[in-house]
Amino acid sequence: MRFSTLFAPTLKDDPTDAEVVSHKLLVRAGMIRQIARGIYDYLPLGLRVLKNVENIVREEMNRAGAQELLLPAVCPAELWQESKRWDVYGKELLRLKDRHERDFCIGPTHEEVITDVVRSAVRSYRDLPLNLYQVQTKFRDEIRPRFGLMRGREFLMKDAYSFHTDKADCEREYRHMFEAYERIFRRCGLEFRAVEADTGAIGGSLSHEFQVLADSGEDAIAACSACSYAANVELAALGEPTPDALTEEVSVELQRVATPSQRTVEDVSSYLDLPVDRFIKTLIFEKDDGSPVAALVRGDQTLSEAKLRAALGCEWVRLAEADTVHEVTGASVGFAGPVGLDAPIVADLSLHGIRGAASGANSDDEHLVGVEHGRDFGTGVTFADLREAVAGDRCPRCGEGTYAIHRGIEVGQVFYLGTKYSNALGATYLDAEGQTKPIEMGCYGIGISRTMAAAIEQSHDDDGIIWPQPLSPYPVEIIPVSLTDAAVVETAEKLDAALREKGHEALVDDRDERAGVKFKDADLIGIPLRVTVGKKGLEKGIVELKHRADGTVEEIPIGEAPARLVEKIG
């Protein structure tokens, strides 16, 4: 490809509407343009990267025995009404009407549509198992799209769905897909962790997320230093707390103290001059059945809603509104506490046996100090693992390592769905005994466009993108330093032709620009291998090979260049 004809409008300045580095660099490198919030144009260079990710995913899915199909982006409402998600999904689902006023939506995910195809075609256990996937543009009308391609509204996704006669076979396929995903992200040249995950709104009971490690990631992952266990901090298991100063604290008298307008743990902590870990944080939640529940964690801990849901065994919980809080506690938000509270209480394990603690007094502008579990509260309290994991927590799986916290970008997720959708939509098969049974399902997603952005978040420097070789829009960039030197131009062209003959298309910067401009654009665009052809080198019979990642330069005899490059491209 000749740069002189390439449509790659590079920019010197960061666009004002971009915040994260992948968004800035993709726009500056002329790979994408924003056309509306969360919606982007893919320009030629960007599309090549996207296709590289897509092709790796496709090859590995096919290798794993899945079959590609393509479902419609615009889906009839009926299927969504059947699964109840027409009502449950909310505003994130983009709805539209056709000319006959019939309801449709733009598919944000395709469980309903694929289940419809399968229920209409699969009759017998002999037709199973099946694994069907597609690569398709999805639309989710996010409340707040941000971070460029990392959380767009329109995005490219690979979604696969598998269908089985029983749970055991579905779990087999789940593991099979898990391994395929490991191959995919390894082939993309990404540093990632597969972590245990919450199953969220899609439902099901077993799930792993594939997280690309990057400091800018939205998710926090706890990974054990000794074993292979890793999980989202919201879910990372925590064992019984070791006895510490808080439970060995001597018993003191319960006292009511005035704390005017001191609502947050930090406020009260500094007002009373007590460390935050001596506080019992009391959060009032509303459950899916509408009833209130109080959740307790220590002042220095963060409550995990996912763990709370699991402890309560309910579909969802949400923080109660101010008037509900007032009804339950008799006080404004900020003064709740477990003592004398007339509501079910779930407390984190670390609060078991706590003494000399502080909490809200269920009365405006008042807190309690000297609070003691067992003496002052405890009846009707259940204890559970409720808090998010933090660095240094002991891993209960192996009992040896401790957690380190990494930031991650979720690029893929695998779910065991069970019969949630097959039951809702009546997808059944006849078993060998002629009995009608619901089909067991799994689903497996990869954010293709998000993976492209995650690669940049993980791999860039002040000068621009550093693509992993497998994702790079071109494997090599060739820069003839001067266009007026016939030998330089000819050498560059011959090298380009030699590479083409070996099946690799290089990007040749044949623009009539000064060398500095070409070097700057090359760094920005981030092709991992750069060959500089210049007069000085030719006099020595060499071209220079510069590695984008570490800046190292090798001098290569002209004749050896094609072979050496092919070797490095791999």
Add this chain to the structure above:
RNA sequence: CGGGGUGUAGCUCAGACUGGUAGAGCACUGCGUUCGGGACGCAGGGGCCGCAGGUUCAAAUCCUGUCACCCCGACCA
């Protein structure tokens, strides 16, 4: 949806408080010089100042409304 911010040339931004009819740098076009890390000179082209109302002799500037985009929050593969 709540809070905050920004809309002026392709890009990054001045100008607004104090109303008088549009600017800079980069990019672009032409000529010349230059040519291995974003060159220089000269000469050019390009904007209904987001949109719609209003005030005024006069509005980018003041007022009202509206739309778009960005950030924080709630929410979320």
